[in-house]
Amino acid sequence: MTTVTLAPMEGVVDVYMRELLTGIGGFDLCVSEFVRVSQHLFPAAVFYRNCPELLTGGKTSSGVPVHVQIMGGEPSVMAENAAYVAELGAPGIDINFGCPAKTVNRHDAGATLLQWPDRLNEIVSAVRRAVPASIPVSAKMRLGFSEKSLALENALAIECAGASKLTVHARTKLEGYRAPAHWEYLQPLAEKLEIPVVANGEIWTKDDYSQCLALSGCAHVMVGRGVIARPSLGLEISTEGEQFFQLGLFDWPKILNLIIDYYNLTKSMENENRQMGRLKQWIKLLGRTYGQSSVLFDQIRRFEDPMKIVQEVRKELYRSMGDQLAS
Template structure:
């Protein structure tokens, strides 16, 4: 089996990707998308989204990060892919899964799933620009408003040269509302001759087992479930999903504390002061699904606006910002 770390625009940035891959081994991760719309982007645009490109395309834990492109113009996407491969990324991925209205209004992401022929032309153009040996993958949903074109879209991407496909088992209209329709992943996997991974609503070992059983595929991409439970992938690898193992949340929280400290330091140094507290709160909001300690910390910082107040709250909860040096 392969475990993949999902791209999550506005949530899983390079800093969080770094700490999550320190906590768990993943086969690869995918970056947030780089929006391509009519211009040839400079290299700094790719490095801004995936600073791992400055370190061989890998996180500090040596997990390769494939860079994701989003757009609707086959020629422009191909030109940018050719420009991107000059930086030797571990892989190039295409985004046909983003359901955000702003993105969709500009003909990007999941809205293109009504146009299988366009998906084929995009994939074929980018395939011609990405050299053999550089993995070329795509992520899609089941459709825009329904699943009527799901199989056709997957076949179009495969025919265009995509080597692997991640299927988020919901439509654009579904957004992130449960359930995920994993049975559709099975239908897609049966219809294409490339590896298919399932994605959506995997929050626990039990979810992972059901996902694999209903989808019939071995590979799973973890998204918000990995953010809410940073050691989920490690438990899946250790126990093979044979059954729900006893989870020592206190021990995991102790292991998570220096990673929280590291994430906060990087967010604080990278972002303007008014924005950095929100990034930590966003992660804590998901962590409190599994960790009572995160619930207590989240309540303490919920109304906080200044970084110095975040520092003080972390110290009160036994998490010192100096726990790990920034270069660690």
């Protein structure tokens, strides 16, 4: 049975977006934004800030589990923090070996570690020993740092260390997020590893999902930017066909209502600039699926008040509903 995981996109899939998208449906699991572990054990407040779901049984309000992702290069510090977040109620721990950000890679974390399979093994082993056996430990990696020759060796190092699952973003660090994703490079990993291999990268539609499974040999997927641009994607993947999209259940007025819902969720943010940035970011990303959203983004791109943005969204909603009635 295929499982669909909502990706841990830093600065995009925050607690509010997890709440919204899992409420729509189609997801079996979420992974939190990463907690950057470096020199010491973090206090509980840091983990609660990155994954508030720890305070509600480790699940979103729709019941989808949220695994906590940690990132760092020092095995003992990673293990200490993993053990603590497990005590705080995390239903699972995920280790980030995939972040391509230069600032992260310069500080011995993320995708830079893919140059040394033995280090991946040491980190995963330390975390696995520190966390109770009942709590799964997984990892996320890319196909490599500058090239793909170590992909299988890295994957086997992670599996041998005790990981219960491996997600692979089908590009190298240097390839960043440039299309295409090289799904075919996942097939040897899926064939050799005994643990589940989850395919990630460039899944924007149901057709992309089907092609990804065919080329990768994987039975499971993780989606990120695709579902931000197309909120029905999780449902489309988890059901037959695209009936949700075709029947108009995710037409433009529905998307506008979702933006308003997201605004209401983000009102708890203490920083209005951050709230404004998240709203603009999502409206812009929606333009990949909804041309009207690109027009809307041009209208609100210079706004500096979140309330003004949502007022414009409401105006667009009334216009759109009027157009539907007129037709």
